[in-house]
Amino acid sequence: MSRLLRRLYSTATTTATATTSSAAEAAANTLLHRPLPNIHDWISPQPSHLLSLSLAPYLNTPHPRSTPRTSGDLPAGHHLVYFPPQLPESLLLDDGSDAEQSPSPTTWPRRMWAGGSITFSRTTPLRIFDEALLKERVESVQVKGSRLFVWFERTMFQLPLVPTTPSITERRCLVFLPPPPSSASVETAKPKVLLPKEKPDFVETFVPTQHLLFRFSALTFNAHRIHYDTPYSRDVEGYARGNLCHGPLAVVFLLGLLERELGGGRRVGAFEYKNLAPMYVGERYRIAGRWRDGGKKCELWAETPEGGFSVRGVAEVE
DSSP, X not given: OOHHHHHHHHHHSOOSOOOOOHHHHHHHHHHHTOOOOOEEEEOOHHHHHHHHHHHHHHHTOOOOOSOOOOSSBOXXXXXXXXXXXXXXXXXXXXTSOBGGGOSOTTTSOEEEEXXXXXXXXXXXXXXXXXXXXXXXXXXXXXXXXXXXXXXEEEEEEEESSOOSSOSEEEEEEEEEEOOOOTTSOGGGSOOOOOOOOSOOSEEEEEOOOHHHHHHHHHHHTOOOGXXXXXXXXXXXXXXXTOOBOOHHHHHHHHHHHHHHHHTTSXXXXXXXXXXXXXXXXXXXXXXXXXXXXXXXXXXXXXXXXXXXXXXXXXXXXO
């Protein structure tokens, strides 16, 4: 993990006590030994095409309403709309999330996307019409106060032969939280606001709509209620400002913005990021990028309506 992200994680996840309860330790141990199923998928052109169509108005890119392209590498971040969870409704929790990834739906009923990293293979990229395999495992669990930070490693391979090097290696961190206090909303506690200190080289401003969130939920087969059920988001989970944008939606926004700037001449090799504050439907956000190291790296971020970081990360460019 880069120095930037190590610093972000250390400042964003510290708590008043380092004591770990026996329940948290037991949950962490259970997660580390829980097998997760492999998922097969065809990298058909339609999901990627529909994702591009959904993002186009926000990224100021052409609306791809013609026939989906039938060849070429999968755009950076588009793997997030493939390998959907193979779950019957009986394995969804009350909030619509995945029971197989939860430490305990009663003790930690809320979950948030905390950040992660993605590495794209130069030699064996995922391409349109590839047959592919996802292998997933719980890599590590960190207990911090009343919260569990669970790291999942997801490796994606081309089939029928599984090469030594994955096409994509993704690590994602989900934080599982206890129920919110009954007397206050989640927004009552004011987190530390980190402000951008430098001017961006490129930027876009937009307001995510409920239509966008519905489309992304459908593309990812995501039933998490905080993205579409406003009374649930507000009254049960305590988000007074309404429905939350998906963590991976912010990732594809930032990578889509970067690919727009690259213009097809170069490619994204890797991306590390941290989610610092929620993004809400109907509020105005700014996504931006700034080149570093002579164009070999690009710092990418999303800003909240208050001007602080919502998402912050660094991409490597090849």
